[in-house]
Structures are given as C-alpha cells and as structure tokens.
Amino acid sequence: MSDRAPAVTTAAAGATVPTVDALRLHDRDYARGLQEIADGVFAYLQPDGGWCLSNAGLVRVGGESLLVDTLTDLPRTRTMLDTMAPITATAPIRRLAITHGNLDHYYGNQLVDGAEIIASRATADDIADGPTPASMQAMLHTDLGAELNGFLRHAFGSFDWTGITVTPPTRTFEDRLDLDVGGTPVELIEVGPAHTHGDTICHLPDRRIVFTGDILFVHGTPIVWAGPFANWYRACDTLLGLHADVYVPGHGPLTDRRGVETVRAYLDHVHREARLRFDAGMSSLDATFDIDLGAFADLGDAERLAINVVAAYREFDPSGDEPTDLLELLRRMAALRNRTHRGRRGGAATEPQNRMHP
Numbered sequence: 001m002s003d004r005a006p007a008v009t010t011a012a013a014g015a016t017v018p019t020v021d022a023l024r025l026h027d028r029d030y031a032r033g034l035q036e037i038a039d040g041v042f043a044y045l046q047p048d049g050g051w052c053l054s055n056a057g058l059v060r061v062g063g064e065s066l067l068v069d070t071l072t073d074l075p076r077t078r079t080m081l082d083t084m085a086p087i088t089a090t091a092p093i094r095r096l097a098i099t100h101g102n103l104d105h106y107y108g109n110q111l112v113d114g115a116e117i118i119a120s121r122a123t124a125d126d127i128a129d130g131p132t133p134a135s136m137q138a139m140l141h142t143d144l145g146a147e148l149n150g151f152l153r154h155a156f157g158s159f160d161w162t163g164i165t166v167t168p169p170t171r172t173f174e175d176r177l178d179l180d181v182g183g184t185p186v187e188l189i190e191v192g193p194a195h196t197h198g199d200t201i202c203h204l205p206d207r208r209i210v211f212t213g214d215i216l217f218v219h220g221t222p223i224v225w226a227g228p229f230a231n232w233y234r235a236c237d238t239l240l241g242l243h244a245d246v247y248v249p250g251h252g253p254l255t256d257r258r259g260v261e262t263v264r265a266y267l268d269h270v271h272r273e274a275r276l277r278f279d280a281g282m283s284s285l286d287a288t289f290d291i292d293l294g295a296f297a298d299l300g301d302a303e304r305l306a307i308n309v310v311a312a313y314r315e316f317d318p319s320g321d322e323p324t325d326l327l328e329l330l331r332r333m334a335a336l337r338n339r340t341h342r343g344r345r346g347g348a349a350t351e352p353q354n355r356m357h358p
C-alpha cells in the first residue's frame with residue numbers, strides 16, 4: 001500500500017492545533033450542579049461529560065425562565081429541577097428549548113410541567129425517530145457478546161430508563177427563532193445538520209453567552225451522527241463569529257473560543273485522515289483502526305472515531321455500503337475502545353498502524 005500512499009502531511013505529525021491543556025481554564029469550576037455564568041444565566045453541568053452526561057442551561061429574567069435541554073433520565077432531571085427550584089419558584093419555566101434530538105438532551109422533558117417545548121423541525125423529526133426507553137432497556141438486557149455488552153454497560157448502564165415518556169416539541173421552527181425572556185433577547189439558531197439533523201445553538205447576545213448543544217464537546221470526542229463535516233465547520237465558524245465570552249458545551253466544562261477551535265481541528269483531522277485511507281482503497285473499518293489521533297488521542301470517548309470515519313466515508317461515496325445499523329456502529333466503537341484500553345494497560349493491544357504515514 002505504501003507505494004500508493006499520497007504524500008500528505010497531517011496534524012498527527014505535529015501541526016499546530018489548540019492543545020487539550022489550553023482548554024483547562026474553566027476546569028476549576030467543573031463540578032456537578034448549577035453555576036451562575038452571568039446575571040440570571042446558569043449552566044447545569046454533569047462531569048465528566050462522557051456518554052449521556054450532558055449539560056443544560058437556565059435563563060431567568062424578569063419573572064420567567066427558559067430552560068435549555070433536559071437530561072438523560074428522570075432522576076437526574078428531577079435533581080436538576082430541584083436544584084433550580086429556588087431560582088424558578090418566582091420565575092416559572094414557561095419555555096424549554098431543545099438543542100438537538102439526542103436522548104440525553106430531551107428524555108427528561110415530561111418533568112417540565114406546562115412548558116412550551118421548542119425545537120427545530122429537524123430535531124422534532126430526530127426525536128420522533130429516536131430510540132425508545134424500552135429499546136434502550138432491551139439493548140442493555142440482551143446478550144450481544146462480551147465486548148459489546150461491556151461497552152453498553154459502560155456508556156448507558158448507569159442511567160434509569162424507566163418511567164420515561166418521550167415528550168416531543170410543541171413548537172417547531174426552521175433556521176432561526178427569536179425569543180424574548182423577560183426582556184432579554186434569546187436567539188435560537190439552527191446550524192445542523194452536523195452532529196444531528198437539527199442542531200440548534202442558543203445565543204444570548206447581550207450576555208455574550210452561547211449554549212451550543214453538542215456542536216461542542218469539551219475534553220470529549222465529537223461524534224458525527226449526521227454530518228456533513230462541512231456543516232459542522234460552518235457551525236463552528238458561526239459560534240466563533242458570535243464572539244461570545246462563554247460557550248456552554250453540550251458535554252464538558254465551560255469554554256471560550258479555544259474549545260470551538262479544538263472541535264473544528266479534531267473534525268478536520270479525522271476527515272483528512274479518513275480521506276487518505278478512502279483514496280487508498282482501505283475499508284472504513286480498517287481506517288478506524290489505522291488512524292492515529294495524534295493531539296486528540298486524550299479526548300474522552302475516543303472510540304467515537306469509529307462513527308466519524310463511517311460518516312466521512314458516507315460523504316466520500318454516498319452510494320457505498322457503509323453500515324447504518326446502530327448495533328454494528330456500537331460494535332465498532334466497543335472494539336476500538338477495547339483495543340485502546342488494552343493498549344493503555346500494556347497488554348497485547350496494538351497501537352494505530354498509521355499505514356498511510358510510515
């Protein structure tokens with residue numbers, strides 16, 4: 001294969017990308033619970049931001065509140081709402097904005113009594129097509145082989161999938177929706193499809209704060225469920241163009257523009273490395289195990305690379321036969337995670353081959 005390998009240098013070879021260490025600025029504040037970022041604007045954070053440990057937001061101004069996202073299960077959402085209760089007691093949550101249609105951002109919706117639930121049309125469609133609580137439970141209780149069983153327990157096993165009634169948006173929009181919360185402008189800006197089909201960011205221009213949903217993962221690995229990558233780059237550019245002081249990611253600690261630049265650089269790295277291997281005739285599965293993440297190897301949940309490579313290959317050849325079956329995608333992640341962890345324990349695992357750059 002080496003005689004066919006294109007002569008391209010890559011970020012893995014040491015090009016400048018924002019380092020993971022550069023993102024530590026808000027880590028000292030990264031504790032579970034509610035913190036006020038600006039007058040009346042709060043983030044609810046769930047360290048360590050891994051699988052289904054998402055963040056939410058609250059805007060409380062002039063006797064009313066807007067909640068941005070709920071959490072993965074009812075106990076977690078209930079705890080969050082109880083924590084917020086002293087703040088929302090005299091300023092009820094009248095509206096709930098959902099950033100995107102991944103269950104860790106909307107499975108708790110039923111607990112926000114009487115609120116209007118707002119999301120992009122495409123997010124509403126993702127919710128309608130999304131996994132049911134029963135299917136999550138069934139997946140966890142089915143024997144799918146030791147490797148996948150272990151991965152599913154790791155990613156989803158610590159949540160309570162009972163009692164959840166999927167509660168869809170009651171109001172949808174396309175492109176953009178401007179809200180007024182007690183006199184404070186709130187802009188819902190649709191930037192998907194990228195992470196999911198309907199990704200939406202929530203911008204508070206006069207506070208210089210953005211709730212980004214899962215357009216940003218901080219210390220964690222972005223996952224391209226929908227794509228295309230180019231739309232996600234554009235979403236990052238939109239975030240940067242807002243010149244916010246604080247970006248509240250969907251997962252991980254608060255960040256500034258460096259958090260945005262890191263996500264963009266990760267995606268660019270993966271897309272470029274996948275392209276080299278696609279052009280060389282390597283399968284997406286082989287590419288997944290061959291790519292060296294370089295500067296991004298320490299991001300959490302690195303196994304998401306498996307999904308991201310499939311997303312990239314689907315772009316390169318829309319008529320190709322990349323897997324769409326969720327279990328197959330989960331199986332690839334389980335295998336990659338297993339190999340990485342065995343490697344860290346000094347076992348028999350192999351490092352990425354990186355056959356494109358001998």
Ligand SMILES: [Zn+2]
Binds near residue numbers: 052054104105214250
């Ligand atoms: Zn999420």
